Amino acid sequence: MNLSWLKKPLPAALTLVLLWTICRLAILVHTGIPQPGLHDEFSYLLGADTFAHGRLANPPPVLGKFFESPHILVRPVYVSKYPPGQALFLALGQRVFGSPFYGVLIGNALMLFTLCLMLYAWVTPRWALAVSVMFALAFTPAMYWTNSYWGGSVATSGGALVLLAIGIYRRRQTPLAGVVFALGALLLFWTRPFEGGVFTILMLLIFARELWRMLRPGVLVAACSVLAIGGAWTGIYNKAITGSPLHLPYLLHDHMYNTTPVFWFLPMRTEPVYDQPRLAGQHGNNGREAIEYKELGQGPLRPWRAFTATLWYMGLTLGVAVLFTLLVPVAWRDPLYRKMAIVAGFFILAMSAETFQSQHYFAPVWAGLGLMIAVWAEHAWNLRIRNWRVGRPLVVLALLSPALITPLPHLLRPLTTAHALAAGTIKAPPDLHWPRRRKALIDELSHLDRDQLVIVRYPWLRWRVEEEWVYNGADIDHQRVIFAHDFGPDENRALLDHYPDRSVVLLTFDPDTGQEKIEPYSTAADAQ
Numbered sequence: 095m096n097l098s099w100l101k102k103p104l105p106a107a108l109t110l111v112l113l114w115t116i117c118r119l120a121i122l123v124h125t126g127i128p129q130p131g132l133h134d135e136f137s138y139l140l141g142a143d144t145f146a147h148g149r150l151a152n153p154p155p156v157l158g159k160f161f162e163s164p165h166i167l168v169r170p171v172y173v174s175k176y177p178p179g180q181a182l183f184l185a186l187g188q189r190v191f192g193s194p195f196y197g198v199l200i201g202n203a204l205m206l207f208t209l210c211l212m213l214y215a216w217v218t219p220r221w222a223l224a225v226s227v228m229f230a231l232a233f234t235p236a237m238y239w240t241n242s243y244w245g246g247s248v249a250t251s252g253g254a255l256v257l258l259a260i261g262i263y264r265r266r267q268t269p270l271a272g273v274v275f276a277l278g279a280l281l282l283f284w285t286r287p288f289e290g291g292v293f294t295i296l297m298l299l300i301f302a303r304e305l306w307r308m309l310r311p312g313v314l315v316a317a318c319s320v321l322a323i324g325g326a327w328t329g330i331y332n333k334a335i336t337g338s339p340l341h342l343p344y345l346l347h348d349h350m351y352n353t354t355p356v357f358w359f360l361p362m363r364t365e366p367v368y369d370q371p372r373l374a375g376q377h378g379n380n381g382r383e384a385i386e387y388k389e390l391g392q393g394p395l396r397p398w399r400a401f402t403a404t405l406w407y408m409g410l411t412l413g414v415a416v417l418f419t420l421l422v423p424v425a426w427r428d429p430l431y432r433k434m435a436i437v438a439g440f441f442i443l444a445m446s447a448e449t450f451q452s453q454h455y456f457a458p459v460w461a462g463l464g465l466m467i468a469v470w471a472e473h474a475w476n477l478r479i480r481n482w483r484v485g486r487p488l489v490v491l492a493l494l495s496p497a498l499i500t501p502l503p504h505l506l507r508p509l510t511t512a513h514a515l516a517a518g519t520i521k522a523p524p525d526l527h528w529p530r531r532r533k534a535l536i537d538e539l540s541h542l543d544r545d546q547l548v549i550v551r552y553p554w555l556r557w558r559v560e561e562e563w564v565y566n567g568a569d570i571d572h573q574r575v576i577f578a579h580d581f582g583p584d585e586n587r588a589l590l591d592h593y594p595d596r597s598v599v600l601l602t603f604d605p606d607t608g609q610e611k612i613e614p615y616s617t618a619a620d621a622q
Contacts, residue, residue: 107225110210111203114230118199120618121235127195128241131529133376134176135243137165139194141174143568146188148417150334152568160578161570161591162370163562164377167347173335175347179252180245192328194243202240205247206230208254213462215261216430216470221464224493225468232411232496232499239454245285246454247408251292252281253461256366260301267308271613280324287342292444296437303386315500354383358400358449370579372552375559382517382559387449394437404446408456410502412463414495419470422488424477431473434466467492525608528561535612538601540574547589547596551580551616554603561608577601 100106130136144152151171155161158168165175174181180201187197209229233239239246255278261270282290298305329339336346348356351373355364365379375381390396409416417440425431441459448455471493477485502538539546550563564577578589578597590598598615 099222101219101221103211103222106219106226107210109208110223110226110230111207114233115199115203116233117212118202118233118235118240121303125235127193128243129533130243130531130565131526132242132244133164133560135560136562137174137176138180138243138245140166140565140568141176141178142184142188142194143434145171145178145181145185146194147568149568150331154542157578157589157592158272159369160581161564162368162373162566162579163345163564164373164559166565167335167343167350170337171249171335173343173569175343177284177287177342177344178331179248179281180243182284183248184243187394194225194433198247200245201245201247201251203235204559205254206233207535208251208258209461209464212254212258213464214259215258215265216465217472221468221472222335223463224471227468228415228493228496229464231494232500234497234500236409236501239457243578244452244454247455248281249290249454250276250460251456252285252290254278255281256294257298257461257465260297260305260605261356263308264304264311267310269312269316272318273320274315276324279321281610283324283328286455287344288448289441289445289455290458292441293437293462293516296440297462300433300437315515351382353377353379354449356386356449357447358387359447362387371554372559372579373554376516383450390449393619400444400448401442403451404442404448407453408442408445408449408459410453411496411499412460412467414499415467415492416463418474418488418492418495419466422470422474422477425473426487427471428469431466431469431574434469438466439570443498519576525558525561528610530561531610535601537611538573542597544597545573545593545595546575547593547598548575548577548601548612549580549586549589549598550577550601553603555573557605 100109130139144150151173154172158172161172162168167173167175183201184197187200188194190196206226206229210222213225216222217225223344235241238244254500257275257278259271259275259278262268273516279290279294282294312450332341332343334338335343350364351368353365354362354377355363362379362384366376368374368378377383388398417442419425419431438459441456442464445451445455471489474485474489474492476483477488535548539548548563551560564579566577567573570576571593576593580586580600582587599612600615602611603609604611
């Protein structure tokens with residue numbers, strides 16, 4: 095069979111994406127569309143629904159405190175706090191295919207496509223394809239980037255485009271390189287502004303001499319033009335939410351709600367007075383975020399704890415493959431490997447300044463790590479020790495390691511849950527099935543004759559704050575089922591008056607098992 099066409103980047107990338115997509119859709123037929131369960135996911139979905147309605151922001155709800163939940167704004171407008179990149183892809187899936195989850199798969203496909211093109215721009219086709227397949231094998235449903243709404247893939251695409259642009263520019267100084275670079279930088283800013291900014295600056299610095307020596311005005315003009323258009327749209331988006339083109343929604347939310355700083359070396363802030371008291375369980379001085387901040391401790395060990403946490407999250411999935419490149423140092427003399435290693439090292443240092451860590455925070459540097467692995471594999475393949483070909487099994491094992499490591503978070507979940515319980519981060523083991531039960535309740539109530547208003551009453555304010563039922567779409571008033579917080583019979587009267595044509599039900603929970611109970615809402619019984 096003649097496979098020479100796989101030596102060309104575009105056919106190879108398209109084939110890889112097509113095969114991966116077919117496999118992922120086949121699995122999806124069996125598992126069904128995943129349901130959101132994390133605060134962040136609901137926030138991104140609100141952003142997606144906002145874009146799908148053709149808006150940058152939604153008017154503030156009349157009774158905003160009934161709908162306040164973590165990571166969203168209800169004033170000055172009703173919108174997600176997060177940058178728009180991930181939500182734009184979710185909105186595309188919602189509008190074109192009927193579900194925002196298909197936007198997740200579009201982002202996954204774009205990531206594999208851009209990574210493959212990037213690798214072909216830097217290394218030989220053999221190793222570009224091999225490492226591209228490594229990424230494809232790692233992105234099974236066990237990898238949350240492809241099975242949740244949290245993101246990661248779009249930011250990885252941004253990093254891959256930045257590296258692809260530099261690879262193109264080194265060969266031919268055409269305006270295309272400038273356009274690709276600008277698109278990558280914008281995707282990074284629209285998904286992970288801080289981490290993406292660090293990665294972009296590091297890449298420009300590490301290749302500064304080459305880029306300056308080959309500088310062409312046309313490339314610079316093309317890049318600046320695309321960046322100007324993207325920057326103008328970003329300013330319009332920011333102004334629609336915060337009132338200022340330079341003030342990010344994330345920072346507005348941080349100022350209004352958070353007591354825990356983004357960077358661990360900054361002090362805690364004074365807790366605000368929350369209109370929705372339950373928010374203190376997430377954002378307050380003794381909330382989940384504050385507990386994570388305090389877990390770092392004080393004194394000289396605090397930076398070390400932050401650094402080791404950074405290594406752990408960055409090492410997930412690609413960690414063993416990168417470790418192979420360090421322990422079998424056959425590529426250190428290669429300038430490209432050294433440059434990517436320097437970028438990765440400084441990126442780790444920058445990320446270790448952040449209070450919170452998660453695997454998708456490191457998405458911008460994945461392209462650089464993939465290139466490190468490809469360069470190493472090319473050097474290690476023919477490695478011999480005393481006439482033994484040890485290089486080939488080492489390379490195969492390294493390239494397969496991401497697919498083997500991806501399920502580990504699921505296998506380790508009981509241990510991490512036990513640690514969180516011991517540390518006080520959570521009070522009870524998480525109920526992994528409640529997102530589907532929430533969806534089942536919505537489906538059941540949606541089939542009734544009248545629109546429904548669900549008043550959610552928790553056993554106490556901080557009860558399972560990680561399992562928040564009160565999230566709604568962009569157009570609350572026209573939803574078939576609305577979720578709202580319970581404020582007691584007196585204050586709930588305003589909510590009932592605002593929705594006089596809806597059937598009102600009360601959602602309560604067993605404090606021990608977490609099992610929910612639904613019943614008609616009665617103001618008379620509530621007042622007793």
